[in-house]
Amino acid sequence: MSDLLSQDEIDALLRGMNQASPSSPAISDQDKDVLGEIGNISMGTAATTLSILLNQKVNITTPVVSILKWDELPKEFPVPYVAIKVVYKEGLDGVNLLILKKEDVEIIADLMMGGTGQIEFTDELTELQLSAIQEAMNQMVGSASTSLSSMLNLKIDINPPEAFVIDFAQNAEEMIPELKRADEIVKVAFRMTIGDLIDSQIMQLIPVDFAKQLVDAMLKNALGTSVQAETTVQTQHESGKEEVLRQPSSQTSKSQRTASQPSYTPTPKKEQPQQVYNVSPVQFESFDEEEERRYPENIELILDVPLEITVELGRTQKLVREILEFSTGSIIELEKLAGEPVDILVNGKVIAKGEVVVIDENFGVRITDIVNPSNRL
Template sequence: MGDMLTQAEIDALLNGTSSSEEPDEATGSNSNTETLTSQEIDALGEIGNISMGTSATTLFTLLSQKVTITTPNVTLSTWEELSKSYSSQYVAVKVEYTDGLIGSNLLILKQDDVKIITDLMMGGEGVKIEGDLTDLHLSAISEAMNQMIGSSATSMSSMFSKRIDISPPKAYTVSFDSSDPYGEFRPDEYLVKIAFKMVVGNLIDSEIMQLLPIKFAKELVSSLLNSTEDKRDSAIPEPPRTPEPPQQVPSFSNQNSYIEPPVQPVMQPQMQQPVMQQQAMPNFGFDGGYQEPQRQRSPVSVQPVQFQAFDDGLSATEKKNISLIMDLPLQVTVELGRTQKLIKDILEFGSGSVIELDKLAGEPVDILVNGKAIAKGEVVVIDESFGVRITDIIHPSKRL
């Protein structure tokens, strides 16, 4: 009896075994909470990658500086764990989703990064980071995040196949040593941390962090998966084409009558020979005593098959002439937008002036060839350069 385990020891062994059996899930120190599967982590990374890719384009427009936001790193953490790694004060921007998605998240930036972004937005060189953080800095970063998240919401709308709207972001200072002033996260509650490396010109080489409640993160993943399934279901395969019934061969009787075929283009040689035989066979002097062999049938009118012409109707000479200009260069321009200003307004332009265009953030841009609009598209980032993805070709009748 001395070797038997007590009930307390049995409970300890069972608890130790159950806590280690969590394969393929992101967990932290608190095991009594929701976790994320590896599939959900990958989906959140993809959502963040697409959203921040669009946001980087918007930030470039605001700052006139090259902006790079790298692939995100998705982990689980708690407010207490973050306080051990992030000791100084930060700026938090709260973004609430009001339509399509219901939830909120926080974007965390360093205060010095906020000062640099504000200085660039005001037309400065991005070097004025002395002094305390003011309401001007918070207002500027709120506007920057409003446009960034607004453009990312447009990308998410396309990704989730539904309209997604946000409320104006709210910026405030935050310290992980204290609790979240808006009560979004409890100190010991798990949250999703999505970290992006952000590089702005030669001025910022830092990190922008996105914090989401696990419940809202799972809603994002669910919306993405449901959208993917809906698109798959809507792609109904084309029904198999019903084979055309075989053309019925007209019946021919053993009559000596001959039906003259209508005048048609020259028939093939192999079809002309039987007609000649049929004209000669009945005239051998066997009036009524000769029965026409079964193989001798009345001539069939054969017409060459005519198909609709799908080519451009150009002659060989015209096609040859067009090939001579294939190597001529054309100027391709991507137009972000236009506006009209009075002369007095233009004379007041200076470094840092902001010009409002006639297009909203996230709207398709115009693609012009030699000044003529031919297509619409969306701006994308290719490695370290900007590009445009064509989304719609303008019909020739609308290009005038």
């Protein structure tokens, strides 16, 4: 009888893990270890992404997992924090919250905007700072989700993270109703260091039911991998035994083999008829730029697809501080000279050049040159 677990036995084992007795905790110590390992790997990937964004050495390590009640959150987080809400829409069904201190967010936002991080803290965060931290967290959570997808062997997709200031004593129930309904929340706290500027914590709040979903997915993937590896080893072992049985013992004498095995006379091989191949020179497509390009035969299938046409007058680059100094009457100098052709883009790709004209009371563009497809590449 095989010692391997069938898929039904694996499912039964997982169901037994989920059906805890009334006296057992909602999250066991083993579950905490699994959550800590998931967070450690995910945040390690996120730290690498944040390091690239900030051009600073970033470490996010040492997860500490604990269980909180909803009523304990105001005591655990007595001052306003910045929360980043992450909603999973594919692969997993749930939500979690990243919590950062307001001062840490101000430093990260300043680094995102090209500053040194040496700043004077303010009473309230600006919309620009919230946008900066939201973009940083968007990149971090995207990397963490990719890592999580590899760990769980699932296709995982999330909604764009949402950043906001939260006061757990006042507006928490309104901002995060998912955690309110969960009552019990798993807190995973990580130590976060950014250069010599930040030595703080970044915390993750996960509803208990979503935490169990993560643990079950991790254990199921681990059991499946173990069963697959064991099956492979057993198959190789059985194949090796069959090979040994088929091969004669090296210690068997020649006379014994001769007595036990019939004589064998090889049959002469029949000559195979020689195949005849038709060989002809290969015909390559002409790369002459002057040759007229033909449309594909099925071009009619996409003739009604709408495309966005944009006329670009020119471009330039400015620092964030220069953009903040813009006011009515400010002049932005572009890199193009007066009278130069403008670029005509279709869905963001340059396909032609032209000159600006006026048609009645509207602007228009007269095409003066079509960009060759090879030059576009």
